Amino acid sequence: MAGDVETVLFLPGLGAGVDPWDAQLRALPSGFTGLAPDIPGLDQAATPGGFTLAGAALALRDLLDERGVERAHVCGLSLGAMTATQLALDFPERIASLVLSGSQVRPHPALMLIQRTIIRMLPERTAEGMAMTKAQWLGALRVVADTDFRGKLASIQAPTLVLCGSRDVANIPAAREIAAVVPNAELRIVPRAGHPWNQQYPELFSRTIADFYTRLSAAG
Numbered sequence: 001m002a003g004d005v006e007t008v009l010f011l012p013g014l015g016a017g018v019d020p021w022d023a024q025l026r027a028l029p030s031g032f033t034g035l036a037p038d039i040p041g042l043d044q045a046a047t048p049g050g051f052t053l054a055g056a057a058l059a060l061r062d063l064l065d066e067r068g069v070e071r072a073h074v075c076g077l078s079l080g081a082m083t084a085t086q087l088a089l090d091f092p093e094r095i096a097s098l099v100l101s102g103s104q105v106r107p108h109p110a111l112m113l114i115q116r117t118i119i120r121m122l123p124e125r126t127a128e129g130m131a132m133t134k135a136q137w138l139g140a141l142r143v144v145a146d147t148d149f150r151g152k153l154a155s156i157q158a159p160t161l162v163l164c165g166s167r168d169v170a171n172i173p174a175a176r177e178i179a180a181v182v183p184n185a186e187l188r189i190v191p192r193a194g195h196p197w198n199q200q201y202p203e204l205f206s207r208t209i210a211d212f213y214t215r216l217s218a219a220g
């Protein structure tokens with residue numbers, strides 16, 4: 001942490017658009033500051049091996065080095081939450097806490113296949129609307145599909161808030177699994193919320209994480 005100010009590193013989901021964490025950056029409690037980079041390497045996802053969670057975690061560790069941040073609170077949604085998990089596994093000493101929303105442990109192969117099949121049929125302009133190409137989108141989803149955090153999560157020591165919208169039904173089993181396996185985790189299933197609920201209910205998301213960070217600060 002730089003000086004007395006604690007840093008929250010926000011990591012977005014796929015195709016989250018411009019400034020997806022705007023509301024949360026503005027609503028951080030006093031004593032906290034935010035960083036909200038893109039997921040590193042995602043622009044290379046069309047090339048096999050061009051984007052990996054381990055590569056993204058390494059680049060984020062380098063970003064923390066550049067900014068002089070010794071330990072960060074990391075808050076991720078979806079692919080961002082999976083990247084946050086990888087960062088916590090690879091560089092545990094750099095992680096003050098985790099917020100994992102709509103994350104995954106071992107994505108269901110059939111669901112991933114269906115998702116990729118649908119995306120292949122979409123027009124290119126759908127991906128352009130997410131500031132990606134279809135090839136990058138499919139490449140990133142291949143990385144998601146190949147991820148398997150089973151057997152690894154129990155080593156995470158950082159205080160962890162696991163979140164999932166009650167309408168994000170595909171990710172609720174993973175949220176329950178993460179909260180059961182990570183030793184210092186708490187779970188909140190958020191009524192009426194969907195998958196990208198930091199943008200759907202920005203004030204509620206901001207209050208939820210602010211409460212978590214304030215409790216951590218008070219606990220010292």
Ligand SMILES: O=C(O)CC1=CCC(=O)O1
Nearest residue numbers: 013014078079080104144
């Ligand atoms: O939307 C994303 O970021 C990709 C993804 C990971 C888990 C999930 O449900 O979607």
